[in-house]
Amino acid sequence: MDELPTRDRLVFAAMKLFGEKGYLSTSVQDILREAGANAGSLYHFFPTKQDVLVAVLDMYREGIEPMLLAPAWEGVDDPIERIFALLASYRRALEISDCLYGCPIGSIALELHEPDPPVRELLSVNFHQWVGHVERCLIEAGERLPADLDRRQTAILVLNVMEGGVMQSRTHRTLDAFDASVAGLRDYLDRLEQAASAGRNNAAGGHDG
Amino acid sequence: MDELPTRDRLVFAAMKLFGEKGYLSTSVQDILREAGANAGSLYHFFPTKQDVLVAVLDMYREGIEPMLLAPAWEGVDDPIERIFALLASYRRALEISDCLYGCPIGSIALELHEPDPPVRELLSVNFHQWVGHVERCLIEAGERLPADLDRRQTAILVLNVMEGGVMQSRTHRTLDAFDASVAGLRDYLDRLEQAASAGRNNAAGGHDG
DNA sequence: TCGGCGCTTGAACGTCCATTCAAGCCATGC
DNA sequence: GCATGGCTTGAATGGACGTTCAAGCGCCGA
Numbered sequence: 001m002d003e004l005p006t007r008d009r010l011v012f013a014a015m016k017l018f019g020e021k022g023y024l025s026t027s028v029q030d031i032l033r034e035a036g037a038n039a040g041s042l043y044h045f046f047p048t049k050q051d052v053l054v055a056v057l058d059m060y061r062e063g064i065e066p067m068l069l070a071p072a073w074e075g076v077d078d079p080i081e082r083i084f085a086l087l088a089s090y091r092r093a094l095e096i097s098d099c100l101y102g103c104p105i106g107s108i109a110l111e112l113h114e115p116d117p118p119v120r121e122l123l124s125v126n127f128h129q130w131v132g133h134v135e136r137c138l139i140e141a142g143e144r145l146p147a148d149l150d151r152r153q154t155a156i157l158v159l160n161v162m163e164g165g166v167m168q169s170r171t172h173r174t175l176d177a178f179d180a181s182v183a184g185l186r187d188y189l190d191r192l193e194q195a196a197s198a199g200r201n202n203a204a205g206g207h208d209g
Numbered sequence: 210m211d212e213l214p215t216r217d218r219l220v221f222a223a224m225k226l227f228g229e230k231g232y233l234s235t236s237v238q239d240i241l242r243e244a245g246a247n248a249g250s251l252y253h254f255f256p257t258k259q260d261v262l263v264a265v266l267d268m269y270r271e272g273i274e275p276m277l278l279a280p281a282w283e284g285v286d287d288p289i290e291r292i293f294a295l296l297a298s299y300r301r302a303l304e305i306s307d308c309l310y311g312c313p314i315g316s317i318a319l320e321l322h323e324p325d326p327p328v329r330e331l332l333s334v335n336f337h338q339w340v341g342h343v344e345r346c347l348i349e350a351g352e353r354l355p356a357d358l359d360r361r362q363t364a365i366l367v368l369n370v371m372e373g374g375v376m377q378s379r380t381h382r383t384l385d386a387f388d389a390s391v392a393g394l395r396d397y398l399d400r401l402e403q404a405a406s407a408g409r410n411n412a413a414g415g416h417d418g
Numbered sequence: 419t420c421g422g423c424g425c426t427t428g429a430a431c432g433t434c435c436a437t438t439c440a441a442g443c444c445a446t447g448c
Numbered sequence: 449g450c451a452t453g454g455c456t457t458g459a460a461t462g463g464a465c466g467t468t469c470a471a472g473c474g475c476c477g478a
Contacts, residue, residue: 006455022322024233028436038457039437045455049436100322109380110319113230113309123380149396156377156386157393163376164369171318171332177365184359184366188397195400215425237466247427248467254425258466 007045009035015056019104022111023053050116053108057122060105064129079140080189083158086134087182090162091175099173102166105130131155145189146196154192161185216254218244224265228313231320232262259325262317266331269314273338288349289398292367295343296391299371300384308382311375314339340364354398355405363401370394 003009013034017026028049032039046052072089073082093101105126112119135155138145145151161181168177212218222243226235237258241248255261281298282291302310314335321328344364347354354360370390377386 020322022233022320024320025322027434029434040439040458041456043437102319106376107319107322109376110311110316111231111233113234113316113379120380120382127377127380150389150392153389153393153396156389157370157373159377160369160373160390160393161366163373164366164371167315167318167372168336168365168368170322171329171336173329180359180362180365181369184362184369187358187362188400191397191400191404236464238464249428249469250426252467252469 006035006037006041010037010042010045010052011055011059014052015059015104018053018056018108019101023108024111050119054118054122057105057108057119057126061122061126061129064126064133069133079137080144080193082137083134083189084182084186087158087162087165087185090166091178091182094166094169094175094178099169099175102170103163106163106166127159131159134158143200144196145192146199149192149196157188158185215244215246215250219246219251219254219261220264220268223261224268224313227262227265227317228310232317233320259328263327263331266314266317266328266335270331270335270338273335273342278342288346289353289402291346292343292398293391293395296367296371296374296394299375300387300391303375303378303384303387308378308384311379312372315372315375336368340368343367352409353405354401355408358401358405366397367394 004012010031014026014031017030017034021030028039028042031037031052032042035042042052046055068089069086072086076082076085090103105123108115108119109123109127115123131152132155135152138149138151138154161184165178165181168181169175213221219240223235223240226239226243230239237248237251240261241251244251251261255264277298278295281295285291285294299312314332317328318332318336324332340361341364344361347358347360347363370393374387374390377390378384
């Protein structure tokens with residue numbers, strides 16, 4: 001029963017608590033209790049509480065691929081379905097936590113109104129990465145989507161759907177809003193696929209304006 | 210120069226500060242300083258700080274029509290353009306505050322992970338109202354949109370676009386994400402209008418499946 | 419003129435918070 | 449066997465926080 005090193009226990013404890021209660025509502029004592037450590041240990045590794053947050057955000061950044069995308073995309077090859085599989089993994093988190101646990105990055109982003117530069121930058125990087133992965137799915141969908149579709153713009157919209165769905169579901173304590181958000185996105189992507197398909201047929205028929 | 214009554218000054222001060230720095234980061238002292246009042250006065254009107262928040266959320270609930278929608282919709286009659294006019298008013302708030310001030314309801318909703326029932330309910334009501342107004346626009350758009358379109362679902366998506374756009378823009382400190390979100394929504398609604406128009410033409414031509 | 423009352427004053431209170439620190443532990447290298 | 453240095457211990461510190469309260473002010477009806 002080899003315990004993790006103290007530093008890691010602290011970061012994991014903080015990650016859990018920041019996600020559950022938010023950054024401001026989590027005290028250093030909370031982290032220490034959860035990690036089974038003492039104040040001196042924490043301050044041996046981290047100058048301030050904010051540096052713990054930075055370490056947590058760093059871990060999210062590194063973990064997005066192996067911890068979030070890989071499990072969500074297991075057995076899902078279709079690039080468009082991967083987007084909905086990703087959204088489904090957030091739905092699951094909401095479901096098993098009674099609509100309490102959503103996206104920790106989003107919570108922290110809205111909780112800290114004027115975050116210090118290192119924190120803001122890491123939040124920004126995390127969003128960029130997430131959007132980048134969704135954008136790649138949309139690019140991989142190739143000509144199934146309209147050729148002139150701005151795929152980064154659409155990826156940003158997907159992040160909105162997730163974050164907005166989480167926000168509303170947590171507030172209403174029902175999954176309805178999340179499901180409605182995803183259904184709205186599904187309708188949009190369906191229509192994009194139809195338009196692309198129609199566009200290809202027209203092109204094949206030599207029709208132009 | 211008749212000052213407002215103390216209770217109102219307190220609520221307005223709290224509204225301003227909660228919007229700027231969030232609920233948890235705003236101290237009672239901050240509110241007192243901003244309102245020019247003393248602790249005893251605040252606690253004469255409100256049992257706790259949380260009751261000030263309740264009063265603020267109540268004021269938002271009452272103010273959504275006269276303070277938010279009316280100015281945003283001045284001179285805009287088209288129901289679909291009203292949706293974009295509403296989004297534009299949030300964009301303006303982001304713009305003049307250097308991407309700091311977004312939607313206070315959304316911030317508080319994510320900041321308080323387990324809000325006490327009265328607070329959660331008021332957040333919920335505020336969201337419902339907002340979605341309801343957008344839904345009414347979509348209903349007023351009538352047959353310009355597909356007959357089978359779920360207009361509440363679409364209204365929820367519009368709220369996502371706003372909240373998600375605000376969240377990303379505040380994090381990146383650029384309006385790009387907000388603009389991309391709105392552009393994505395515009396593309397979706399354009400396609401819905403096209404589909405409805407095509408549907409009407411088919412129906413007029415007596416075409417069926 | 420006076421009493422009552424809504425409201426104000428601002429110091430004081432206890433709690434909790436992030437952070438510090440002197441002391442100690444223990445594995446390692448000598 | 450001993451010194452070194454990374455890590456731990458947990459009590460202490462000072463400040464900020466939400467909240468309380470005894471005292472006072474000033475308006476108004478009697």
